[in-house]
Amino acid sequence: MVAIDDLVKINDYVYEIPQSFRSDMRVPARFFTDDKLLKAVMGDRSLEQLVNTATLPGVVKHALAMPDIHQGYGFPIGGVVATELPDGVISPGGVGYDINCGVRLLATKIEREELSSHIELLTGALYNNCPSGVGKGGNVKLKKGELERLIEQGCHWALKNGYATEEDIEKTEERGCLEGADAKTVSQRAFDRGLGQVGTLGAGNHFLEIDVVNHVFDEKTAQRLGLFQGQIVLQIHCGSRGLGHQICTDYVKAFQKCIKKYGLNLPDRELVCAPLSSSEGQNYLSAMKAAANYAYVNRQVLTHHVRRSFDQALAGKVANRKVYQIYDIAHNMAKIEEHQVDGKLMRLCVHRKGATRAFGPLRPELPAPYRDIGQPVLVPGSMGTSSWVLVGTQSAMEQTFGSTCHGAGRILSRSQAKKKVRGTTLLEQLKAKGIHVLAGSMAGLAEEAPEAYKDVNCVVEVVHGAGIATKVARLDPLAVIKG
């Protein structure tokens, strides 16, 4: 276990576990926190997991964790690990089972007062049109050949099939399609799991939320993003569903053989990995991209359902019902990127597991409308609490391979949360705060109670203070749809 005495405080927001802590570490580990959040970090085994990631072959500079760090499996949630090409490794467990789990932020020109008398109607329409919950299938029925095209073309498939607009695609990370996804690297089992789930939220911590922009911190950037005080916006949080889960399952299994083949010495079998230059590494990268494309399409089809819901619920009541996209980001992904490391330009594979890319201004990967302001970063809070819109910074490029936090970060296990909070009581409490909740399961609701998470505002204070993203606007929830 990592003890407080093992830590070296680098500055007010950064602690280091030196390379000397364990003989198998190839680089030091660093994590972002403050004195207030540090206690939660020390409360589970997340730092031990962070140290484990510092042992991966080809790891560059530091193994990192964001302030929403908590215990996962293999990597900690909040982990950022960059490995050097061509022979550094890629680890399926370092991306996680929910490949390209991410967040999409949609906006309207509707102000809070205009919606207030219709919000229950709108929430009901969203609940009916956006399938959520354990085992709920979607209403986009596909044959295997069509799903092959979907996972290779990503949101371009959605555009061709009437689920997307050009503007949506322009404002999606990677334009909603990672090039190089080959359906042949995806198993039949993954297809079987993914076929009926396009356009579904799933369960767990996934949600769809109606929010109001309650505080603008950076007026100029907010304006550029299309955000204003009092505005109604929506967040969609979900990922690649069963297709992604199965792809990770398949490759974690297949990579077990790589331990012997490549002479890997790993502290945890969930960290199995293969050199990016190997056929195993390349096949996983391709399959991961296929799952990522599925996830972009999943959020895109849900966006289509959101637009239908606005028309159904608000026709004749609200004049301008246009729902437009602000941005869509991934927070479970490995990306091939170029970064300056100690003055040297390097090609890296940046694993972000429960961490968001936060590129600073002028990176060519950013969409033209946002290139000079930096990448929009979407940080959903726990249910019933604030969410944040931030932008990436040059400092993030220097400190974290252009990465920042992805959410609040759990502190209580799901069963601890259920012991502390009853779903029905929570529902009443949220209602008293003016937040409508439609949930498929009361137990599931209790698991996601705000008490189960760190305070997202504290997490955002750390990333803002450390300069690895800056505040643009805070969103507060009005209605939540959960599985």
Added chain:
Amino acid sequence: MDEKRQKSRSSGFRFEEIEHTADVGLRVQGKDLKALIENAALGMAAIVCDDSFLPDDRMEQLVEVEADDREGLLVEWLSELVFLLETNSFIFQGFQIENISETHLKAKVYGKVAEELKVHIKAVTYHNLNIIETKDGLEATVVFDI
């Protein structure tokens, strides 16, 4: 993993759920690999579903998996059941193990279409997975991504 949840039998429990910050852990025991494999599946079923079974609930699925070692076999077995659960809503309560070694397993699984699933298991992980020898037989802790 910090604290136990109440699901253990007084002595020589078959399975118990273990606290994990973000996911779910299951500690499983069995007098041999066959019992461990069966108890792990029953433990997983208890995590996802509270349905009761009737004598008529005898839907049958054949499962055959291979792995390089017994830890891998346990993960593959449970992953196969996750697949059946997700694609057919198949929840299981009985097993007939036809053939088992440390690297190969063939079994008939009996169950029914689940009425209500309370938890969605995304995957079975290898995280810190070790099958250890105890005085009563074998023990393993499996972490599920949920």
